[in-house]
Amino acid sequence: MALVSMTVNGSAVAREVDDNTFLAFFLRDHLGLTGTHVGCDTTQCGCCVVHVDGRSVKSCTMLAAQAQGCAVTTIEGLATGDVLHPVQRAFHLHHGLQCGYCTPGMIMAAVNLIETHDGALTEEIVREEMEGNLCRCTGYHNIVKAILAAADEMSPSHAAAE
Amino acid sequence: MLNERAFKAVGKPLPRKEDLRLVTGKGRFTDDFNMPGQVWASMVRSPYPHARIVAIDVADALGMPGVLGVYTGVDCARDGLQPIPHNPVPSTNFDMKLTGPGGTKVFIGSHMLLPADKARHVGEAVAMVVADTRDQAQAAAEAVAVEYEELPWVADTLAAAEPDAPRLWDELPDNVLVDSSFGDAVATDAAFARAPHVVTMTAHIGRVTGAPLEPRAALGSYDAETGRYTLYAGSGGAVRQKREMAEVLNEPPENLRVISFDVGGNFGTRNRAYVEFGLVLWASKKLGRPVKFRAERSESFLTDYQGRDLVTEVSLAIDRDGKFLAMRASNLSNVGSRCASLSPLSKGAGLITGSYDIPVATLRARAVYSCTMPTQAYRSSGRPEVTFAIERLVDKAARELGFDRLELRRRNMVRPEQMPYVNAVGSTYDSGEYEANMDKLLALADWQGIEARRADAKARGKLLGVGFANYVESSIGTPKERADVIVRPDGVEVVIGTQPAGQGHETSFAQVTADLLGVPFDNVTITLGDTDVVSAGGGTHSGRSMRHASTVLALASVEIIEKGCALAAHCLGVERDAIQFDEGVFRVADRNTSLSWFDLAGRADDKSLPESLRGGLKVRCDSEMHTPVFPNGACCCEIEVDPETGGLEITRYSTVDDVGRCINPLIVHGQTHGGIAQGVGQALWEQCYIDPGSGQPTNGSFMDYGMPRFDNMPSFKTQIVEVLSPTNPFGVKAGGEGGTTPAPAVIMSAMEDALSEFGPMDIEMPATGLKIWSAIQQGRARLAASKTA
Numbered sequence: 001m002a003l004v005s006m007t008v009n010g011s012a013v014a015r016e017v018d019d020n021t022f023l024a025f026f027l028r029d030h031l032g033l034t035g036t037h038v039g040c041d042t043t044q045c046g047c048c049v050v051h052v053d054g055r056s057v058k059s060c061t062m063l064a065a066q067a068q069g070c071a072v073t074t075i076e077g078l079a080t081g082d083v084l085h086p087v088q089r090a091f092h093l094h095h096g097l098q099c100g101y102c103t104p105g106m107i108m109a110a111v112n113l114i115e116t117h118d119g120a121l122t123e124e125i126v127r128e129e130m131e132g133n134l135c136r137c138t139g140y141h142n143i144v145k146a147i148l149a150a151a152d153e154m155s156p157s158h159a160a161a162e
Numbered sequence: 163m164l165n166e167r168a169f170k171a172v173g174k175p176l177p178r179k180e181d182l183r184l185v186t187g188k189g190r191f192t193d194d195f196n197m198p199g200q201v202w203a204s205m206v207r208s209p210y211p212h213a214r215i216v217a218i219d220v221a222d223a224l225g226m227p228g229v230l231g232v233y234t235g236v237d238c239a240r241d242g243l244q245p246i247p248h249n250p251v252p253s254t255n256f257d258m259k260l261t262g263p264g265g266t267k268v269f270i271g272s273h274m275l276l277p278a279d280k281a282r283h284v285g286e287a288v289a290m291v292v293a294d295t296r297d298q299a300q301a302a303a304e305a306v307a308v309e310y311e312e313l314p315w316v317a318d319t320l321a322a323a324e325p326d327a328p329r330l331w332d333e334l335p336d337n338v339l340v341d342s343s344f345g346d347a348v349a350t351d352a353a354f355a356r357a358p359h360v361v362t363m364t365a366h367i368g369r370v371t372g373a374p375l376e377p378r379a380a381l382g383s384y385d386a387e388t389g390r391y392t393l394y395a396g397s398g399g400a401v402r403q404k405r406e407m408a409e410v411l412n413e414p415p416e417n418l419r420v421i422s423f424d425v426g427g428n429f430g431t432r433n434r435a436y437v438e439f440g441l442v443l444w445a446s447k448k449l450g451r452p453v454k455f456r457a458e459r460s461e462s463f464l465t466d467y468q469g470r471d472l473v474t475e476v477s478l479a480i481d482r483d484g485k486f487l488a489m490r491a492s493n494l495s496n497v498g499s500r501c502a503s504l505s506p507l508s509k510g511a512g513l514i515t516g517s518y519d520i521p522v523a524t525l526r527a528r529a530v531y532s533c534t535m536p537t538q539a540y541r542s543s544g545r546p547e548v549t550f551a552i553e554r555l556v557d558k559a560a561r562e563l564g565f566d567r568l569e570l571r572r573r574n575m576v577r578p579e580q581m582p583y584v585n586a587v588g589s590t591y592d593s594g595e596y597e598a599n600m601d602k603l604l605a606l607a608d609w610q611g612i613e614a615r616r617a618d619a620k621a622r623g624k625l626l627g628v629g630f631a632n633y634v635e636s637s638i639g640t641p642k643e644r645a646d647v648i649v650r651p652d653g654v655e656v657v658i659g660t661q662p663a664g665q666g667h668e669t670s671f672a673q674v675t676a677d678l679l680g681v682p683f684d685n686v687t688i689t690l691g692d693t694d695v696v697s698a699g700g701g702t703h704s705g706r707s708m709r710h711a712s713t714v715l716a717l718a719s720v721e722i723i724e725k726g727c728a729l730a731a732h733c734l735g736v737e738r739d740a741i742q743f744d745e746g747v748f749r750v751a752d753r754n755t756s757l758s759w760f761d762l763a764g765r766a767d768d769k770s771l772p773e774s775l776r777g778g779l780k781v782r783c784d785s786e787m788h789t790p791v792f793p794n795g796a797c798c799c800e801i802e803v804d805p806e807t808g809g810l811e812i813t814r815y816s817t818v819d820d821v822g823r824c825i826n827p828l829i830v831h832g833q834t835h836g837g838i839a840q841g842v843g844q845a846l847w848e849q850c851y852i853d854p855g856s857g858q859p860t861n862g863s864f865m866d867y868g869m870p871r872f873d874n875m876p877s878f879k880t881q882i883v884e885v886l887s888p889t890n891p892f893g894v895k896a897g898g899e900g901g902t903t904p905a906p907a908v909i910m911s912a913m914e915d916a917l918s919e920f921g922p923m924d925i926e927m928p929a930t931g932l933k934i935w936s937a938i939q940q941g942r943a944r945l946a947a948s949k950t951a
Contacts, residue, residue: 018297020297028193028194029196033187034187034189034191034193034194035186035187035188035189036187037191037375037376037426038193038377039375039376039377039426039459040459040863040864041458041459041460042459042863042864042865044459044863044864044865045375045459045864047375074187075185075186075187076186076187076188078186079186084185084186088185088186091181091185092177092178092181092182092185093177095177095178095828095829095831095832097181097184097185097664098427098664098665098666098832098833098836099374099375099376099424099425099426099427099428099663099664100180100181100183100184100185100189100424100426100664101189101191101374101375101376101424101426101427102375103184103185104185104187107185123877126872127872127873127875128872128873130872131871131872131873133872134375134864134869134871135375136372136373136374136375136427136429136836136839136840136869137427137664137832137836138832138835138836138839139835139836139837139838139839139870139875139878139901140835140839140870140871140872140875141832141835141875141877141878142832142835143872144872144877
């Protein structure tokens with residue numbers, strides 16, 4: 001057992017957990033944050049993506065202990081009160097989700113892509129960069145649309161125009 | 163009659179009601195639920211494709227930390243558990259009637275939760291371990307010592323149908339459980355004998371898996387005080403799971419509650435009960451603790467119900483002008499080790515002639531057992547298989563006989579004035595404008611510009627290929643549906659027994675309800691997925707939900723409007739006939755008084771109401787509708803092949819889909835997109851491959867099963883056509899499967915076109931880069947040889 005402490009969605013948390021506890025299960029089972037999903041157990045599907053110190057991470061193969069002292073953001077921490085993050089809003093408006101199981105990881109990966117990509121995003125770049133996230137429902141079409149729309153809304157030039 | 167002019171929600175691309183919880187991490191998937199005192203189950207799975215279970219030694223496992231129990235097939239039998247009653251033979255009035263050989267009853271091998279006799283596929287659960295934690299249960303499962311006697315096995319579809327193949331069930335002389343014939347064999351033979359041209363093709367539409375991203379899970383608990391079981395298990399319909407699990411456990415259905423809220427993808431894989439659903443319930447009673455199971459992805463690949471796996475042999479007789487005279491087909495479906503569903507075989511059987519007017523046809527439909535995971539209806543059950551057969555055969559006929567492939571199709575398509583059209587095996591196509599679909603598609607896909615794009619690709623060293631396919635499919639499904647419509651002062655609630663797994667029922671059903679009652683869309687909520695609330699219903703499959711829901715809601719709306727009128731008359735002190743209902747308002751003619759639904763609902767519980775008006779403003783309505791509908795459309799794609807590597811890129815993909823009335827285009831387009839990806843996946847990457855030497859499935863993760871991904875899929879051009887079906891009040895057909903149905907055919911059609919310079923190709927799906935590259939090499943060698951000769 002190990003005492004693991006970190007900041008999750010802005011709150012300090014500490015839990016005594018088995019050494020082999022992965023971050024995804026730390027979030028789901030120990031903190032009750034079940035928005036982070038596990039779809040493959042092996043870092044292939046991306047349903048479990050969260051942000052650890054501002055980086056996109058597949059939490060199903062990162063030990064909770066490796067996030068010791070880190071700042072973790074999950075899908076539950078993305079909206080500001082009742083106001084959805086632009087990426088969450090874009091997924092809704094562009095029907096970028098169907099069953100919703102891949103959606104939390106998809107949104108977290110997309111947020112990180114938009115925030116960290118230098119220059120304008122194009123369909124080709126989105127398809128290339130998001131390749132580590134799988135969706136079985138949407139054929140990706142509307143997710144690409146949603147990410148491009150959110151990127152546009154979040155871009156400095158968009159803000160300047162308003 | 164529907165007042166279309168009053169539609170405010172129906173037909174609008176409204177964003178979905180279910181999204182808010184799903185984009186904020188507040189979904190309610192099975193594994194999100196936990197119960198106090200909960201323990202974990204893990205399965206011991208057979209490593210052999212076919213093996214007798216000689217003995218199971220559980221002593222070591224029982225002694226391991228945290229282990230609470232180890233259970234085997236012998237224990238199941240001792241407790242009198244019943245097999246899962248899959249009821250696999252489709253039985254609505256309009257389903258093709260499948261029988262065993264010689265017209266006998268189809269033999270259904272019993273599907274016990276754990277087998278006591280033998281394992282019939284790799285991965286079959288032969289024992290269950292329950293322990294305090296999942297890790298402990300998994301570790302102890304490794305310590306269960308099963309003594310097996312390996313038996314000869316067969317996995318391949320054609321091989322399994324051989325008379326001397328290793329036999330799975332002693333009750334049958336071989337593995338063939340279905341052998342039925344349809345159509346007019348004599349007339350077909352005569353037409354073939356006279357025909358100047360006959361074109362023939364054999365194809366195997368391979369085994370794939372649904373791969374919903376939520377691994378299947380189950381949480382069972384038993385309450386000794388009430389004697390009731392509760393099962394959390396995402397599925398294609400909680401009502402069905404309740405009925406079947408009650409039978410398995412020998413309990414009356416009312417002793418079970420099944421909860422299926424958010425379901426992380428289904429595509430057919432979840433429409434049949436899994437053994438783990440029964441096992442966690444059974445163990446929860448034995449141990450007095452809630453028991454949870456969650457499949458790992460590798461378990462999902464091994465033991466989720468799989469799809470397709472049909473071998474088809476088809477011939478078409480054609481006259482000199484290119485008119486189709488007759489068709490002959492023989493379809494062989496691999497149901498796996500147990501018969502969970504014959505829907506794929508049955509569905510396909512009714513559609514072998516596709517979109518074409520073929521006067522006579524005959525079909526032999528067979529199904530075989532094999533040492534593989536059972537198959538089930540998978541996205542557009544049976545239809546992509548037969549669409550592949552007829553569409554690829556028409557392409558072949560065009561090529562061999564020198565017809566233009568579009569012209570040959572035009573010459574033979576079922577025409578609108580022939581509707582309702584009875585095809586040669588007896589299916590009645592309800593409505594559709596098939597050739598108009600084609601014309602719309604050719605415009606959408608810019609067919610005119612193909613040669614310019616081909617030249618452009620060639621200049622870049624690429625081979626452009628254009629695929630084309632028409633399709634017609636059937637939507638049948640369980641005939642019964644029930645809806646409760648309850649009007650309250652703050653809104654309308656609809657309780658209904660369908661089960662979405664992403665199809666957006668909470669939105670589209672609310673659109674229908676809103677317009678039927680004349681209330682705002684925002685005031686309607688849909689309740690699904692808890693059998694203590696949802697008393698009956700058919701679940702979601704075969705594209706049935708929108709059609710059945712809108713129909714039962716239309717019936718319910720008539721009843722509740724009548725109830726509202728009676729209540730309004732009482733409240734306003736007039737005769738019933740003085741009340742007029744229009745767009746959500748109850749009025750008295752010539753009087754400036756009116757009541758809204760919500761005003762009325764506020765008075766519906768009034769104790770002073772006369773007896774006949776008491777009980778709240780609510781109705782329960784049942785409908786039964788057997789008549790199928792036939793969604794249809796056309797599809798075109800362009801691919802570019804790199805001849806040096808066999809690499810392939812889909813550059814354009816366009817579809818036209820007649821879905822009947824489209825309630826929500828945003829949702830229907832989304833359904834088409836996802837459907838396309840699954841059909842394309844089968845054509846290019848997806849395959850549940852079994853090693854022919856060992857019988858071992860080799861796909862255990864997303865590393866070794868080729869999924870459609872962001873970077874191998876294009877954006878799509880999809881167009882919805884609404885030729886209303888005359889079979890139901892809203893004219894709905896279905897929108898969930900049209901993307902998938904023509905996709906394998908259209909991709910392979912494009913492949914053939916791209917590689918046409920190398921002569922006829924012989925590439926089986928999935929057409930991987932290696933297969934494409936090899937075909938090009940062989941083609942080049944042939945061309946070189948013919949030049950030297």
